[in-house]
Amino acid sequence: MSLYDDAVLVLKGYEDQEELRQAYLDHLEAHPDGMWKACTAGHITASALVIDPEQGRVLLTLHKKLRMWLQMGGHCEPEDTDLEGAALREAMEESGIQQGLTLIPGGPVRLDRHPIPPPCHCHFDVQYAVLAPPGAVQEISEESLDLRWFAYEEVAGVADESVVRLLEATRARL
Numbered sequence: 001m002s003l004y005d006d007a008v009l010v011l012k013g014y015e016d017q018e019e020l021r022q023a024y025l026d027h028l029e030a031h032p033d034g035m036w037k038a039c040t041a042g043h044i045t046a047s048a049l050v051i052d053p054e055q056g057r058v059l060l061t062l063h064k065k066l067r068m069w070l071q072m073g074g075h076c077e078p079e080d081t082d083l084e085g086a087a088l089r090e091a092m093e094e095s096g097i098q099q100g101l102t103l104i105p106g107g108p109v110r111l112d113r114h115p116i117p118p119p120c121h122c123h124f125d126v127q128y129a130v131l132a133p134p135g136a137v138q139e140i141s142e143e144s145l146d147l148r149w150f151a152y153e154e155v156a157g158v159a160d161e162s163v164v165r166l167l168e169a170t171r172a173r174l
Contacts, residue, residue, distance in 0.1 A: 004028065004035050006082040007044055010107060010126065020111050024124050034124075037075045042113075042122040046086035047073020049109070049166050050095050052132045052149070053174055058167060059138055060159060061094050062146035069150075069159040071166060073125065074143075083108070087128040095147065096139025097132060104129040109169045112162045129170040 001009075011024050024044070033039045049071040050059040060069040072094035073087065080086040084103055091101055110127040140147045152171070156164050 001081075003076060003080050003082065003086075004032070007035060007126070010083050014108055014111070017111050020113060023113065024111060024126075027124055035076050037120070040120050042120060042124055043075070044083075045073060045075055045123045045125045046080075046083050046090060046128070047071050047125050048087040048091040048101075048103070048128045048130045049163075049170050050091055050097070050101065050130055050132050051104075051167075051170055051174075052136070053171075054134070055149075056152050057149045058152065058155060059095055059097075059132065059136075059147065059149050060155070060163070061141075061144040062148075064143055064145050067145070069148075069163065071127070071163060073127070083126050084128060087126070088130060091130050094141050094143060095132075095136075096141060097136045100133030100136065101130045102133075104131060104170065104173055106173060109173060110166050112166070114162065127166050129166070129173070 028034045072091040076086045109129045112125045
């Protein structure tokens with residue numbers, strides 16, 4: 001199965017955010033290349049919130065280009081076979097935690113469509129959450145200016161509403 005086919009199946013099985021979910025499916029139907037960065041009409045991205053529920057904290061990255069505290073995530077790559085794998089790969093790459101990250105079961109936690117600077121128009125982000133292993137040690141990647149753990153109650157003070165909603169949805173699922 002292709003990454004495109006996996007994305008369609010994941011989105012068809014996602015039961016929340018009906019209108020937005022349908023917009024993602026419509027986009028993919030209209031753009032067979034809608035999984036890839038080269039699709040300037042917009043493209044699917046995969047992200048993951050790294051969470052440590054035992055200590056009540058999340059790991060956020062200060063994105064180098066956007067200069068915003070965000071969850072780990074980014075573009076799908078040709079070697080990705082499914083969205084879950086793409087989200088987990090991004091979490092590992094951007095957090096530096098190479099062992100022990102595990103996806104929270106149940107598929108995507110949220111969807112978030114947001115505009116991005118030209119030449120593209122928007123990201124259709126499929127958002128997952130991953131549990132950090134006990135004692136996880138992060139390491140800054142080349143894509144980040146900083147990488148830091150934040151207590152749940154600190155997130156609203158440093159990140160935008162998208163990250164806050166992702167944290168809320170993740171906590172509701174735990």
